[in-house]
Structures are given as C-alpha cells and as structure tokens.
Amino acid sequence: MEKPGLLPLLDARLPLTEEGVAEAARLAGVSLAQAWGVVRYYPRYGEVREGRYLVDDPVARARGIGSLLEGTVGTHPPLGLEALAPAYVRVEGEERWVEVGGRAEPFATFRLPFALGHGRKLLPPEPTDTLEAYRAQGGLRALEAARKGDLTPEALLKAVEEAGLLGRGGAAFPTHLKLRAVARGEAPRYLVVNGDESEPGNFKDRFLLEHHPFLVLEGALLAGFAVGASRVYLYIREEFQAAIRGLKEAIGALEEAGLLLVPTEVFQSGGLYICGEETALLESMEGRRAEPRLKPPFPVEKGLWGRPTAVQNVETLAAIPRILEGLEAWRREEPKLFSISGDVAAPGLYELPLGTPLGEALRRAGGEPEGLKAVLLGGAAGVFTRDFAFPLRYRERLPLGAGAVVAFGEGVDLWAVLEGLAHFFQEESCGKCFPCPLGTTVQLALVQRRVRDARLVEDLASTLKGSLCGLGQSAYWAYRSLLEVEGAA
Structure with a gap:
C-alpha cells in the first residue's frame, strides 16, 4: 500500500531535531530505528561545514x-x-x-547555460519554460491524441518497439519490453522517472529537466498511459533545485490544461550515486537506505511498494514524443545526447545520430583527436580510449553508458583523473555487499600508488564482479582501460 514517504517527511522538518525525526517516523509508519538509520545514511541530513x-x-x-x-x-x-x-x-x-x-x-535558481545545448529533436531550439512555448514548438500533440482516444496504449507501445528504443540511462534495455511487462501486471502500477543523474561526466538529463521539462513530462505521461500507471513519480536529484521547481510548475500547467493523464509528482532523491540504481532508488522512495535489492524479482514484477513498476531514464522518456511525431524520421537518424567536456573548444551537450564516430563527435565540440592523450567514455563507469573511429552506439566493444565523453589533452595526468574516479567509487559504495566496499577501497590504494600490474588488476576485477549491482561491477573498468591505453601509447 502506498504510504507517505519518509524522505519527504524528513525534508519537511529540516533542520532535523529528535522530535522531528520521531514525528516523521510516526507519519511514515516506520520504526524510530529505521528513521534514524535513514538520517545517518543520507548526507543531506548531516551537518555540513560552511x-x-x-x-x-x-x-x-x-x-x-x-x-x-x-x-x-x-x-x-x-x-x-x-x-x-x-x-x-x-x-x-x-x-x-x-x-x-x-x-x-x-542552488534554487541555478541552471546550466542554455547555450550548452546543440541539437534539433531532443534539445529545444529555444527555452520551453511555458506550456505555450512548448506547444508552439509542436509539443503536446501525442498527449492530446491520447486524451482524445486517437492514440491507444497498444499503438504507443508498438511505435516504441518499432523504433527500437533502448534505455538511455546506460543499460540499453529495450524500452518496449519493460513497458509491456508492467502493462501486463496487476494494478496498481507505477512509472518512475529516474532523474538522479550522478555519473561523473554526464549532464544530459540535468539539461533536459532544466530547459525542456514539458518534453520530459509528455514522454513520462505517455509511458504512464501506455502501462496503465496509477501514478507517475519524477525521482530528481536533490541538488537540481531549479529543475525541481520548474517541473512542479510544469505539472501544474498540464493539470490546468486537462493534459495530466496520470497523477504526477516530484520526489527528491536521496542524493547518492547509488540512488541511480533502479532498485536502490525504489528503496529510498519507500523510506529506507538506498541499497540495491536482490533480483529477481525485477521492478517490472515487484517494484515500488511491491507493485509492477517501470523505472525509465529521463532521456529515454523524452524520446517517446519524438518517435510518435515520425517513426521513419526517427529510425533514419536515431538521435542520442552526448555530454562532451574537457579539452575541447566548445564543451556542451550534443545531439548526434547513434553510430557517430568518436572522433567526429569530438570535432563537433571543437576538439582535435590527434592532440588528445585519451578520452573517458561513459563516465566513472566507463573506459579510457584512443579509438577515435569507435562508433558511438550501444552493444559495441566499448561501453557507451549514458553518453559521457571527457577529452584529455597531452599534458593531462590521467592517473590523477583515475584517482578521482577511484575515490568516487570508494565513497559512493553503499556497503551492502562485501566485494564492492572491499574492492573499491583496495582499488583506491592501488591507484594512489600507481600500480601498473595487469594481473593484480584482473584479481581486483574478479572481486568486484561479485558485487550486487553495477557500481561495483564496473568500478575497475577505467583502471584496466588506462593500463591498456598506456600499453598502446
């Protein structure tokens, strides 16, 4: 049964007192011990030094x-x-x-500069902060068709299937399979938008949420409509305060216009990297520590409050209205957002067709591959590479992840970059399973000593592969790939 979430109840009582925690626990229907466990787990409830x-x-x-x-x-x-x-x-x-x-x-007003966005389909040509502006750019047609009965759930699911849309959060799971699995489940069903973008190097979802909230909401509402969701939740990283405010205003505008097909609300995330893992995300929404669940069962079978739940990435859902605008056009040039930063002349968010060579993507951002030492592809859970001919698409030799591309010039100390990634994984490990906190701690020590023993790194990999979720399972990728890049240099 749906209950008031513990995290929102705690947030409403900041700064926390013993009485406030006790009241939040009572209203959420959880033990005082569980409430304090949550308070001690999430950094935002602790004291922060000025x-x-x-x-x-x-x-x-x-x-x-x-x-x-x-x-x-x-x-x-x-x-x-x-x-x-x-x-x-x-x-x-x-x-x-x-x-x-x-x-x-x-934080309350900060947004990424609009000029960082470069694209045509997924990125707005101009800010769409209002319903009128979004409608003027051709938005809301699919949502209005669904409201009038001209677009059925099955027709929508079939279009997503024919488009071959893969999840844009990094896992690249076929979107239609996840949505159909939830649609077959017993009511109530839920749709959760995963907007907890915490992967180093990625800022595509943040940009969409801050500058294109109506596109994200239209996609989420259409997906919720397709699966018969009783509620849509937007799980947004707590630090994205301007995006949260803008989404709430956009939800109000859609409701006033009679286009809020499914009740929708914003849920502030727990504020940790692990919260982006879909089952840890659900745990935090249910008022617990954000720790991954054992699978199976998968969220499509037993997700939020034990009900069938589709957890979808922000960019994945933003693609749905564009697919419905023209399936053939989408399939001819399937767009994907890439966060390109580092040693390029024009860092920003670039919309490129899947399959674009890495070198071409870098040149679009004013980067010269010949002058680079390496590129970090996919973020912290990614790899260093010098393969500039590599086609940027899913299910290739290298992990594309959510689309982060960080370029490093010849003068960069890549071991210093790797140490930052190793420190990030060690800090963000939730500690639930033994291989991850052990492996990430050992990895940090090895990287700090700049150990170049490939056999030792493979032993480390064997340990981390036993982790419960992708955080630990991918934590060694950058380390191993840096040794490969150095060997090829």
Whole structure:
C-alpha cells in the first residue's frame, strides 16, 4: 500500500531535531530505528561545514586538483558541471551556492547555460519554460491524441518497439519490453522517472529537466498511459533545485490544461550515486537506505511498494514524443545526447545520430583527436580510449553508458583523473555487499600508488564482479582501460 514517504517527511522538518525525526517516523509508519538509520545514511541530513568546496569531477582533476583546492574546505561530489569546470559549491548556513567563473548563484535558481545545448529533436531550439512555448514548438500533440482516444496504449507501445528504443540511462534495455511487462501486471502500477543523474561526466538529463521539462513530462505521461500507471513519480536529484521547481510548475500547467493523464509528482532523491540504481532508488522512495535489492524479482514484477513498476531514464522518456511525431524520421537518424567536456573548444551537450564516430563527435565540440592523450567514455563507469573511429552506439566493444565523453589533452595526468574516479567509487559504495566496499577501497590504494600490474588488476576485477549491482561491477573498468591505453601509447 502506498504510504507517505519518509524522505519527504524528513525534508519537511529540516533542520532535523529528535522530535522531528520521531514525528516523521510516526507519519511514515516506520520504526524510530529505521528513521534514524535513514538520517545517518543520507548526507543531506548531516551537518555540513560552511565554506567553499571544489566540485570533484574528471575535468577538475585534469586541471590540477591540488591548486584548485586552495582556499576550500574540501570537495563536493560531481554535479553535472563538467562543461563549466572547475566549479565550486559554497555553503553559508542553510544556503548553498554554485560558483562558476567567479560568479555565484543559489542552488534554487541555478541552471546550466542554455547555450550548452546543440541539437534539433531532443534539445529545444529555444527555452520551453511555458506550456505555450512548448506547444508552439509542436509539443503536446501525442498527449492530446491520447486524451482524445486517437492514440491507444497498444499503438504507443508498438511505435516504441518499432523504433527500437533502448534505455538511455546506460543499460540499453529495450524500452518496449519493460513497458509491456508492467502493462501486463496487476494494478496498481507505477512509472518512475529516474532523474538522479550522478555519473561523473554526464549532464544530459540535468539539461533536459532544466530547459525542456514539458518534453520530459509528455514522454513520462505517455509511458504512464501506455502501462496503465496509477501514478507517475519524477525521482530528481536533490541538488537540481531549479529543475525541481520548474517541473512542479510544469505539472501544474498540464493539470490546468486537462493534459495530466496520470497523477504526477516530484520526489527528491536521496542524493547518492547509488540512488541511480533502479532498485536502490525504489528503496529510498519507500523510506529506507538506498541499497540495491536482490533480483529477481525485477521492478517490472515487484517494484515500488511491491507493485509492477517501470523505472525509465529521463532521456529515454523524452524520446517517446519524438518517435510518435515520425517513426521513419526517427529510425533514419536515431538521435542520442552526448555530454562532451574537457579539452575541447566548445564543451556542451550534443545531439548526434547513434553510430557517430568518436572522433567526429569530438570535432563537433571543437576538439582535435590527434592532440588528445585519451578520452573517458561513459563516465566513472566507463573506459579510457584512443579509438577515435569507435562508433558511438550501444552493444559495441566499448561501453557507451549514458553518453559521457571527457577529452584529455597531452599534458593531462590521467592517473590523477583515475584517482578521482577511484575515490568516487570508494565513497559512493553503499556497503551492502562485501566485494564492492572491499574492492573499491583496495582499488583506491592501488591507484594512489600507481600500480601498473595487469594481473593484480584482473584479481581486483574478479572481486568486484561479485558485487550486487553495477557500481561495483564496473568500478575497475577505467583502471584496466588506462593500463591498456598506456600499453598502446
């Protein structure tokens, strides 16, 4: 049965007191011990030291983290600001600020610059902050057709299947299979939008949420309509405050226009990398620590509150209205968003056809492959490569992930970048299964000592492969690939 979520109840009582935690536990129907376990688990409920923090991402590491840390009190996990790096977070009392290029803006209003987006289908040619602006760009046609009965759930599912749409969050699972599995389940069913983008190097979902909320919502509502969902939840990273506010306003506008086909609400995420794993995400929504579940059963069978649940990535859902606009056009040039940052002249978000060679993608962003030492493809859970002819599409030799591309010039110390990735995995491991916290801790020590023993790395890989979820299972990819790049140099 659906209950008030513990996290929203705790958020409503910030700053927390013993009485506030006890009241939240009572309203959520959970034990006081569980409530305190959640409070101690999620960083946002702890005390944060005031001061200036460096956003620790691969680009900052490449710029020389030692000098960037001067005048700071520590580091902050990546925030999807790689195209603007180095960036800082400033904490003053209860307020948080993003600082880029010497200018500071509150979290509540900060958005990625609109000029970072380059595309035609998935990216808006101009801001679409209002329903009228989105409609003027051709939006809402599919949603209105569904409301009038001109578009049936089966027709929608068939279009998604014929488009061959794969999940854009990194797993590349066929979207129609997940949606059909939920549609076959017993009611109530749910659709959850996974907007907890925490992978270093990625900022595509953040950009869509901040600048194209109506496209994301139209896709989510259509998917919810197709599976017969009783409710749609948008699980959004807690730090994306401007996106959260904009989504709530967009939901209100759609409801006023009679286009909110399924009740929809925003849920602030737990604020950890592991929250992006779909079962850990569901655990946090149910008011527990964000720890992956054993599978099977899968969420499509037993997800949120034990009901059939489709968890879909932001970009995946944004693709659905575009597919319905013209299936053949979509199939001719299937667009994918790539977050390109680092040593390129114009870092930003680029919409490119799947299969575009890596070198061509870099040149679109003003990068010259011949002058690069390597590229980190796929983010922290990705690989270093110099294969600039590699076609950027799924189910190839290298992992595409969610589409992060971070370029590093000849002067970059790639081991410093790798140390940042290793530290990220070690910090973000939830600790539920033994191989992950053990393996990521050992990996960090090896990387800090710059151990180049390939056999030792394979032993490390054997340990991490036993992890419960993808965080641990992919944690060694960048380490192993860096040794390969060095060997090929």
